[in-house]
Amino acid sequence: MKNITVSVDDDTYRQSRIRAAELDTSVSALVRSFLERLVRDGSDGSGARGSDAETEDERRGRLLDEVCEDIRATRSGFRAADNLSREALHDRHAVR
Structure with a gap:
């Protein structure tokens, strides 16, 4: 994997860190995802639409x-039924 350096203004960087935190990811992961889409879809991120471009809802x-x-893919086997009940979580005698 190659590293790249990108220069952005302070406000863009701050807002991107906030957005990344909201998505529980990193700014690097957001940039990587954008570049992967750029290469895969040929989208330049400009918002220009061709006749076969997807709508915002489709995107x-x-x-x-x-x-x-x-x-x-990353959390296979997780089911809500696997969670412990509230009583089981707070049963301190069960661990002894």
Whole structure:
């Protein structure tokens, strides 16, 4: 993996760190994801649309599908039924 250096103004950097934190990721991961989409889709990020360009709703749906697939791939086997009940969590005698 190669490292790159990118210069951005302070406000852009601050806002990107906030957005990355909201997404529970890093600025580097956001940049990497953008560059991967740029190469894969040929999208330049300008918002210009060709006749076959996806709409904003389609893009959001596709991104949501990608995130869900990533979650399924990295957290296989997770089910809400696997969680302990509140009583079991607070049962201090069970660990003795």
